[in-house]
Amino acid sequence: MGYFDIARFGVGEDLCKRLGYKKIYCVGKDLVVSGRTEKTDLPLIVISKDPGTLIGAVRDSCVAGIVFEDNELAKKVVEKAAEMGKTVFLVVGQLMKTTVKERGVRVGRMRKIILASRKMGARVSLVSFADSEHMLLSAMQMSEVSRLLFDDVPGLFGGMFYDS
Amino acid sequence: MIARPKNRYVLVEATAPLDVGDKVVSNKIISLLCAEIGAIGYVRGHPKVVCRAGERAFIVRVNRGYEGGIALAFSFIKDLDGSPVGFFTLRTSGSLKKLVELSRKAGL
Structure with a gap:
């Protein structure tokens, strides 16, 4: 199993390996x-x-996943994503630039998305979009962020972007 | 009987060169950590910068069980003295020697 991340710039293979990821897209x-x-x-x-744009996106075959901008949950979108087998990405980078309050x-909103996805069977992945x-975050830090978000969701631990 | 405190060591890499040998810099890092984990977390975890492990790497000692919290706190620190900086927690270990070797191998 390897962990993956998505960044907005090219990350060298050396740093990627050091951070504990298989690949940073x-x-x-x-x-x-x-x-x-x-x-x-x-x-x-x-x-x-x-939600209309996201439902349209979920139906499209070239779409790999969706992101709720500002973490505003739309349950219909999550339901459709679960049905079509698409991933709901949560942008962890948003948590870094803000005040504690x-x-x-944001953590509360992300939890709502996670709970809804869990209920409806949609796949959730954490990405940094650094x-x-x-x-950027190391795989260890990403796993701790996933514990912060996922720990009290029953039957679910970790939401990192991985393959098996 | 009072049990001896057991420590864990965390290897941290910064995105910019840091002189953690300088007390001012290491105290600044600890105070930023303290701001994230809070006073109670600080007392329980008792993090301390123990040594430099390269130009951009250093090792933090923490009470066992709190290394995850420290890793999370480091991920929220993005600024040091007004300049942008990021911290990556690369590995935790029970021995300091192992982390120093690892850092040397990685060329940090």
Whole structure:
């Protein structure tokens, strides 16, 4: 089993290995992140607040996963994602740049997404979407963040982006 | 009988060179950690920068069971004296020697 992450810049193989990841995917090179569904050769991740856009994205075969912008949960989208086998990505990088109070609010919202996904059977993955080296997290730190978010969700531990 | 405290050592890599041998820098790191884990977490975990393990790496000693909390706290520290910096916790171990060797091998 290996852990993966997604960053907005190219991370060297050496640093990637040191951090404990099998691979850190680069946005623009390995996959595309967009606000709407578009035709691309690379896997697409759609970030949006609008449930209609996200439901449309989930139905598309080239979409690998979705991100709820500002962690605003739409249960219909999670239900559809579970049905279509798409991943709901949670952007951990958002937790890093904020105040303690704001972080608490964001953790609460992320937990709501996790609980809804758990209930409906959708897959959840944590990604950093780091835009620079200092915003990256090691696999160990990512696992601790997943414990912070997932620990009290029954029957679920860890939500890191992994393959088996 | 009072049990001897058992320590764990955490190898931390910074994104920028740091001189943790300087007391001011190491105290700054500990105070930033303390701000994240809180006073009670600090007393329980009792983190301390024990040595430098390279130009950008250092080792933190912490009470056993609190290494996860320290790793989480380091992930929230993104600023040191106004300049952006990131900390990666790479490995934890029960012995200091092992981490120093690991850091040397990784060329940190």
